[in-house]
Amino acid sequence: MVLVQQMTKKSGTISIVKDLSQHFIDRLLTLTEDFDEVILVFDTYKAESLKQKTREKRQGKDPIQYQIADDTSTKQIPMGRFLSHEKTKADLAKYLADAVLKKNANSPKLVITSVSGHTRSNRTLQFEENNHEDADTLMMSILNVYTYRLWCGPKPQ
Numbered sequence: 001m002v003l004v005q006q007m008t009k010k011s012g013t014i015s016i017v018k019d020l021s022q023h024f025i026d027r028l029l030t031l032t033e034d035f036d037e038v039i040l041v042f043d044t045y046k047a048e049s050l051k052q053k054t055r056e057k058r059q060g061k062d063p064i065q066y067q068i069a070d071d072t073s074t075k076q077i078p079m080g081r082f083l084s085h086e087k088t089k090a091d092l093a094k095y096l097a098d099a100v101l102k103k104n105a106n107s108p109k110l111v112i113t114s115v116s117g118h119t120r121s122n123r124t125l126q127f128e129e130n131n132h133e134d135a136d137t138l139m140m141s142i143l144n145v146y147t148y149r150l151w152c153g154p155k156p157q
Contacts, residue, residue, distance in 0.1 A: 018070040021099045037110040042093035
């Protein structure tokens with residue numbers, strides 16, 4: 001969500017979720033243009049976790065849940081408010097991961113996304129489901145699996 005949170009000052013061209021997605025993808029591709037591989041990892045939002053309870057205390061105000069769809073309006077909504085509800089963040093993370101993979105379906109660049117325990121790529125790589133809540137630990141897990149495959153081939157079953 002770091003890239004999304006950096007877009008707190010939305011330009012006038014971002015008025016629906018589809019616009020936000022395109023802006024996010026453009027920014028991601030600009031930041032990674034010199035790389036052959038991109039691993040995009042989002043936090044997992046688990047309802048009853050300690051991390052979730054800490055987030056709730058930090059939020060302060062009552063969060064508003066927004067439905068995430070191409071035509072969901074983001075106009076007149078500050079990004080911080082739009083992302084105030086954990087379900088909105090989780091749904092947006094899945095939406096963005098799907099959009100990134102779709103945009104890069106035929107790209108020569110390897111793109112791996114991980115959101116809500118599901119790791120996928122624009123290639124035929126297979127990943128096990130995971131239960132990591134924090135993106136930092138999940139990133140290390142994905143790198144470990146990917147590096148193993150790169151050097152040793154697929155893990156034996």
